[in-house]
Amino acid sequence: MSQRLRHVRSALGSFIALPALLLLSGCDFNFWRMDGHQTTMIAEGPVARTQLELFWVTVWVTLFIFVAVGAVLAYATIRFRARSEADEHAEPPPQGHGNPLIELGLIGASVLALVIIAVPTVKAIWSTYDVAEADRKDALEITATGYQWWFKFEYPSEMAALDNAGAKAPLVTGNELVIPVGKPIRIHLRTVDVNHSFWVPKLAGKVDMTPNRRNLLWLKADRPGYFWGQCAEYCGDSHAVMRFRVIALAPNEYSEWLQQQQSLARQVAVRPADSAKSREKVVALRSFRTNETGVSAQFDRDPLKSWQAKQLPEKNEDTALIAQGRQLFAAKTCNACHTVRGHGAMGIQGPDLSHFGSRSTVGAGLLENNSEQLRRWLRDPESVKPGNKMAKAYRDNKIALSDEEQVALVAYLESLK
């Protein structure tokens, strides 16, 4: 099967690639392979697989129809073409009005072709809608909430420490959804503002997040992996940059991650020696164009491994700088919108940052999470994500961050493993 698929794909590909080749040489023409990070052509779980298999059924049926009808059309066009001016004005052909038998036969054939699509369609509608009844009690329930323009993920069954007094609340993360491999995940879809849509192509097709409506999506990852997702329903200015990731981990690795997330945010003790360090070296103070790419090929080579590397604290942390950043986080009123559990920050408008340093992206899956990109975001959020609330808060409250303050905040946020 897969051999044949590849054959057809390459045939389809060359149809477009060949004329284009004449147009511009020196470009890579592999796009027809459709093997990007966010492709729907590679299924990594049962829901996406059912959808993909159904897709191929529709491709074969419609391709067959296209070839059959196209061949007749092409033959008729060539065979009955007037060869010359004189031919055009020759005696008109017999004025036939049609043939009911041919009509009925073709209608019957079309209906038959559609039945071939209809049967697996109806089957798949039921199997992709919800987890099978029998498996439902094993499923992990997660609530995903869309905000302009980021995603909140809540684990109602996993309690996390909320403060030093021992209070607990369900675990909340932002923009990166971590799930265990092999377990069905039921995701309850909510939104606090406008319509959004939750789409991780390699795991499952999209389902909308609609206000005043309780939607559900389920998915399962077959093996560990790092998956790209994106909002798929137009939701305003920065719709294009409302992205997220799903990280699927082996069960033991998942429980390690869970344990770390359930704990309070990391405390870093100040070492006296750190206060003399040169700060400029910690963050390269380069500037970025609006919309400039925030991702690197280095990360993509093995995204899961790159993500895993983010879970551990960096070796040469500047503890004095981190302490200064922590103070600034309160002084600049970041805590009004963001939560850092155990650090006295309980805002709920923006993503929970308790373990921000362990995430691989900044700004809803948009920029790679490193000091340089994080500083870019803190310095001018509007240029990264037009219309976002943080930029508005900067303007409304006249918040300005000096270079040194940006560097300190970066150090603090990166320390939150």
Place this chain on the structure above:
Amino acid sequence: MDASANTAHLIKEEQVPAAPKFLAHPTAKTGLMSWLTTVDHKKIGFLYGFFALIFFLVGGFEALLIRTQLMVPNNNVLTAQQYNTLFTMHGTTMIFLAVMPLSSAFFNFIMPLQIGARDVAFPRLNAFSLWTFVAGAIILNIGWFLPADKYGAPDGAWVGYPPITSKTYNPKHAIDFWIMGLQLLGVASIAASLNFIVTIINMRAPGMTMMRLPVFVWMTLVTSFLIVLSFPAITIALVQLMMDRNFSTAFFEVSGGGMPILWQHLFWVFGHPEVYILILPAMGIISEILPTFSRKPLFGYPIVVFSGACIGFLGFAVWSHHMFTTGMGTVATAAFALATMAIAVPTGVKIFNWIGTLWGGHLMMRTPMLFALGFVWMFMMGGLSGIMHSAAPADAQQHDSYFVVAHFHYVLIGGSIFALLAGLHYWFPLMFGRKVSEGWGRLSFWTIFVGFNVTFFPMHFLGLNGMPRRTFTYDPNLGWNTANYIATMGAYLLGIGMFIYFAVLAYTYFKGEKVGRDYWDGRTLEWSLQNPPPEYNFAAIPTVHARDSWWYEKQNRAEIERERAEKAKAEEAHGGIHMPFGSIWPFVASMGLLVVAIGVTCFDSNPAPGIHAKLGLTLIGGVITFVGIYFWSLEGNEGYHLHLDKDGKPVEDHGHGH
């Protein structure tokens, strides 16, 4: 239209009380006033086409800006806000201001000629439809010329889903322009459609039974019914959205318990029939061109007509296939998936019959035929990817991705636009008595055909590779770069093709080769006329004896000529050819609506100065509309008579004593 103008007079002057001067019937036959006061379906059709082509160019320019932004990843040509405005206006403009009025232009110009009528049933209502359409177009686009911080052009996507279009998330007046613009266009479309329905049902020439109607007329009829039945749904939705935005109701307002999903249903109950409103006229045009250029009748006429009507009916039962990802539940999803597959059958039937029409014919490969064949190929591709979408679980991946963008451009450009371009070439000799050069026509066809495919074929791959639509930027590491680059190059090529097409058309209008009557050896009644057709269309109303009536007339000349002469004599005995007077009042009524719309959209409801201007201007507009309609109704049904002299030249009747 070149009637040697004397002053027209009332038929029975003595019975009408002397009217004040401003109520005198307009008599201008040339100049601006003649266009503003015309009730001639051909002039109105021409104006529809003229405005539609202007907006087609505007929408095309917006598309080129969109493609320029997406040419390379993380491009910076447009801001997010500008991009979102452009794709919103591109969609709205192309659907409501380009394709629909261009279809309307053909309905107006061609349909009465094909059924052997002298005009549509309500000529002044026809003028009102035209000018209301223009008013709606102005309101939709007025935001471009106003400050962007408070007004701006609409940016809520062409589907306008709340809450993104609610006051909370979009406080600017841009959305108000969109709402009122669409409302006015709805008024124009419904009025025009009622007019066409009445015309087709009541004003067919003797012998023109329903099953002898040209297929284009049938599709006009079905499309008109679709408009009349589907526009009320969006009218209601728009009123509700307007109430939410201006009067704090909570139909869709989430904080008040409103249901944004309701909008989606109402919108698509309109929106899906709208898709067929865009494609059925195209299918009608193709069903005229293929028989003419194959020189044989349409294969399976009754089945083509029936499948067109069938598509019209089923079109109301598939709206939720635009909503497969809204969590409708299994049963609803399955029902709409199966209904969507069912609608593919009558659509496929049309394609089979078009091929049957070609079979055994003598195909004249002229430019209209090239566009028509291009239509069949491209529509087949768009239709088949449509069948793919009907498989709801697969659609969960394709929905709102570039795969869908590719699909609907195949049916709307490869379908509707190709057919409309074919129609322009086909009827140009009839409309203007000149013919587009074959060489330039072919060049424009092939440039458009190649440009179109280079633009939109790669988008299938983009969509399947996970690129969502309505996104102003994308990252370079997702494998979308090359396909986007190629698509943009294709779009430029398509732009060049369109430029060639319209430049040649404009040149031909002024300087093209003049041609005689019935240039393509046509089959339907409009080709029996001299070109351009005279104001009164038919010197004598024809009697129809067969389906392809002009073809029949050409085979039976002696019989027809005898019949014609008798008819002309009978008509002369009744006082000559009756013509309606022109009227300025439909224009006045429409402009009143424009003022109303400006009043509603351009001012805040509070604080105080805003509300006074809003109420004041809205009332003034209402009064203007009322005055327009009032004087329009005072005009009554009078007209004047034309007599044809020995050479067939019209002479206007001065009315006294006849």
